Amino acid sequence: MxxxxxxxxxxxxxxxxxxxxxxxxxxxxxxxxxxxxxxxxxxxxxxxxxxxxxxxxxxxxxxxxxxxxxxxxLPGPVKDRAAQAAGQARAAAVQAGRIWQEKAPASLQRTAAQSVRLARANRTVLLVVAAGVTLVWLARHRKKG
Structure with a gap:
């Protein structure tokens, strides 16, 4: 070979x-x-x-x-009280907004506006975190009560 x-x-x-x-x-x-x-x-x-x-x-x-x-x-009376509290909170928020516009410095208002835009851009994440915190709080509150 x-x-x-x-x-x-x-x-x-x-x-x-x-x-x-x-x-x-x-x-x-x-x-x-x-x-x-x-x-x-x-x-x-x-x-x-x-x-x-x-x-x-x-x-x-x-x-x-x-x-x-x-x-x-949730029982009906609790829902009614929650709706009433939400209405009062909205009215208080409107009043606070007016005071904010009148008395807060312009630089602070700009910074707050940027924070609001950032929060709105990440709304889902914020809502998920808030829901999670609420659920944890409710679970712990129930165990104590």
């Missing part, structure tokens, strides 16, 4: 070289992907955003279910 027969035909050698090049290319790309910190961070951030959105949706659904259950269990 000659050296050329042992190594294979020229076509087989070319095919082996192409396969080896392909594998080497994949290995180099895998190493490049591992060293690309920015891309990995962006990928992880996107993954975490997806998880956070999923959890927020779960919390929102749970909060809505709990709120509906709580509404069903």
């Amino acid at each position: 000659t050296d050329q027969q042992a190594a294979g035909s020229p076509d087989q050698l070319r095919e082996q070289v192409e396969q080896t090049r392909h594998e080497l290319g994949q290995t180099v790309q895998a190493l490049a992907d591992k060293t690309d910190i920015k891309a990995r961070a962006q990928q992880k951030a996107a993954e975490l955003r997806g998880q956070a959105a999923s959890k927020a949706g779960e919390f929102k659904t749970r909060a809505a279910q709990d709120a509906a259950l709580l509404q069903e269990r």
Whole structure:
């Protein structure tokens, strides 16, 4: 058997070289992907955003279910008092807003306006957190009572 027969035909050698090049290319790309910190961070951030959105949706659904259950269990007089208190709170908020406009410095009003815009932009997260805090408070209050 000659050296050329042992190594294979020229076509087989070319095919082996192409396969080896392909594998080497994949290995180099895998190493490049591992060293690309920015891309990995962006990928992880996107993954975490997806998880956070999923959890927020779960919390929102749970909060809505709990709120509906709580509404069903509240007696009529309590609902009436809550509605009355809400009306009084709205009236007090309007009055506080008037006083704020008259007496607060302009720089403080601008800062507060920016905070309001930020809160409105992240309304879902704030509502989920508020609902969670409320549910925890209710659970602890029930255990004590």
